[in-house]
Amino acid sequence: MEETSRIPGYFKNKGILITGATGFLGKILVEKILRVQPDVKRIYLPVRAPDAASAKKRVETEVIGKELFGLLRETHGKRFHSFIEEKVVPLAGDIIHENLGVEGPQLRRMTRELNVIVNGAATTNFYERYDVALDVNVMGVKHICQLAKQCPNLEVVLHVSTAYVVGEKQGMILERAFKQGETLRMETELDMDAELRVARDYQQQVAGDDAEQKNERKAMKELGLARARELGWPNTYVFTKALGEMMLARELGGVVPAVIVRPSIITSIHKEPLPGWMEGTRTIDAILIGYAKQSLSCFLADLQLTMDVIPGDMVVNAMMAATVAHASAPGGHKEESPTVYHATSSLRNPAPYAVLYRTGIRYFCDHPRVGKDGRPVRTRKVHFFGTVAAFTAYMLLRYRLPLELLRLLSLLSGGLLFSRLYADLDRKYRFVMHLVDLYGPFALFKGIFDDANMERLRMAMPVADRLEFNFDPNTIDWDDYFYKIHIPGVMKYVLK
Secondary structure, three states: OOOOOOHHHHOOOOEEEEEOOOOHHHHHHHHHHHHHOOOOOEEEEEEOOOOHHHHHHHHHHHHHOOHHHHHHHHHHHHHHHHHHHHHEEEEEOOOOOHHHHOOHHHHHHHHHHEEEEEEOOOOOOOOOOHHHHHHHHHHHHHHHHHHHOOOOOOOEEEEEOOHHHHOOOOEEEOOOOOOOOOOOOOOOOOOHHHHHHHHHHHHHHHOOOHHHHHHHHHHHHHHHHHHHHHOOOOOHHHHHHHHHHHHHHHHHOOOOOEEEEEEOEEEOOOOOOOOOOOOOOOHHHHHHHHHHOOOOOEEEOOOOOEOOEEEHHHHHHHHHHHHHHHOOOOOOOOOOOOEEEEEOOOOOOOOEHHHHHHHHHHHHHHOOOEOOOOOEOOOOOOEEEOOHHHHHHHHHHHHHHHHHHHHHHHHHHOOHHHHHHHHHHHHHHHHHHHHHHHHHHHHOOOEEEOOHHHHHHHHOOOHHHHHHOOOOHHHOOHHHHHHHHHHHHHHHHHOO
């Protein structure tokens, strides 16, 4: 096996399109490519914007201007801005449109130059409107595939999905692509085109004037959730991501090499370029933030179950390695079905939820937050419940009954005191229930993600690449990572 690095060399003189570049993973990918291969030809970044000038401004402020690009900025010094101008092409575009809304000479130039397409754009709202989720997570994939077919020099399409497209499966979960029309519930069938029609027709039925938009939004959200649950998925997000995978296979099978990377819960950067850096509230961080603010006294989670987490830089390293491994010269052999890679940790280096809890307690004891009165906030323990029944009983006794009592006292006395107590307790109750509604299914997830494909990919890499593009979860000490890197990162970059 050759021992020289191969991945940076592949990206030399390559034209790359990255959707979702304003998202967490997208930014890490753009930065890494520019840092390890400054001789990349061009990186096209479509972002939602009314015109080219607005797109340029968005990329400058929401991507290139972030702290994440500090090392790159330092490396290039005064040439940084001219380097970015030369390599990065912001586009006013959106995957919900054919050709992403790009037209004319710009479209012709882009399709001619593209060698790699990375589709990382998605709506990740678990309970998104069904029509919106289908537009982005399914039709968006179709538009990417249609664009791919117009690129004569294209070598590979990489699609970012989620490990949780498998719903609430238990046991060992293989890296396997969905069959067309496959569902997660016995005796049900799925017709992708019919789903798109159902959403469109229903939206036209419930559409009203401005005064009725709230009802329309609610109806479309409920439709998405009903369709997802009827076919075996827990929410609209993972259901439409599964449909997106099917769309990719249907449109590109045997035409262009296609790869699907399914990360589990993505956490802050582990190593480079900025350990602890992150954006947005990821699944487990909502729990950390609630704990830090002392808004969280209980949660639905089994501390002995594995929380499958993977740092963002490892996901990006895996994406780059998979891109290189599957790139095929135009006209070469194309697989009929996309290869699936699990960017996960539950098999090789499982981290139970107890790790997050104990490192959280330790961190906040050693670094107490300061309250509004300037005094340290005392670290309190959180009650965890491993079953829905136990959690429901606790919430009834701890919140629902006291809330009813306070409501009655407030009505009888007419005093402000009981009203304030009610409002405060009700706020805490709603906060906990909102978190459980969103993240409870992850906290009770009992599957283990097989990563045989990912391990084969890693073992086939030269040693130099394995070091520079590390995605081996075995190299992470979870206690050390959460205490020294992730929790400080959440406090610094998210809970500002």
